Amino acid sequence: MALTLLLVFVIGLCVGSLLNLVVVRLPREGAFGGWPRCTRCGRPLAWWQMLPLVGWLAQRGRGRCCGRPLGWIFPLVELTSGVSLALLYARYGLGAPFFYLAFVAAVLIVTGAIDWLHRFIYTFVILGAALVAVIGAPFVPHHSLLNALLGALVAGFVFAIFFALARAMYPGRSAPFGLGDVYLAIFIGAAVGIVNLMPAIFIGMLLAGLFSAALLLMRRAGWPGVPEYISYGTFLCIGALGYLLARGL
Structure with a gap:
């Protein structure tokens, strides 16, 4: 073994x-x-x-x-x-869960790395991956087509509200929360399902909040070169991947 x-x-x-x-x-x-x-x-x-x-x-x-x-x-x-x-x-x-979650892990790793380097999430990649996650859900134990669809819809709805609030708070400027993060949440929701959605998303949001607080303290302390915004999607990827590896579906 x-x-x-x-x-x-x-x-x-x-x-x-x-x-x-x-x-x-x-x-x-x-x-x-x-x-x-x-x-x-x-x-x-x-x-x-x-x-x-x-x-x-x-x-x-x-x-x-x-x-x-x-x-x-x-x-x-x-x-x-x-x-x-x-x-x-x-x-x-x-088995089927291995290949399904290996695909999910690969998408999260690539998306998280690109977002960290460029603060950009590719729509065609993440939404295409979400479609694959929905189609593959019925073949995975403890997952289903309905579970994946509900997870994607709820995650997309909640994060669309976050996106609208971010645009309202930062009019005419680059908001710290982008539309790509909404698409990423849809993929995560489809991959983990409605049952696991809250913890999988919450971990990433918590990590992003802690990292943002650390950057704020560094800026107030006068540290040079501290970025104004974080790569929010990277933390969503870390949280979702960590949850899936620790807990599974």
Whole structure:
């Protein structure tokens, strides 16, 4: 069992490496082809630099070709993917729940990483994933088509109200809560269902609130470079993924 879990973890790391390609290339709009390149200088990567987690550690977090920092989010994506698949396999084995939640985890990881880097959520990705979550729900124990639809509708309705309030509070300015967060909530609602919606969403909202409070204290203390807004969707992704890994459906 331990060796099997280790194998699944390694496979998860490789999946995370593929997810990183999406994280890097999706914002470039269509630049999915070609050999992977350094995210800082654009030079082609050697084969060993593409090894999941190992490549980043071997370079000590800096590009071998340019010496510039590569960013911590890329190894974190790979590690999160590996841990997620291992935990899901330990709970469900290779059944429908495993593949369903592995898909959900991949969407949450990619969406959370892109939102953290760019403060942007891709509508076609998240709503397409929500449709897949609804279609796949009847094949997963303790989930159903009705459960997924109710979760999506309730989450979308509540977060649409949040979005309207944010726009009213910040007229003519960039609001801290965007329409992409509404779409993300719809996906989370479809993925976890109405039964698990409240805790899955609440965890992310709590984390976002705590992080916002910390940033506010840092700004008042005179810290330089403190961002005005947070990537709210990232915290929703963290909360939903953490809940699913700890509790399941």
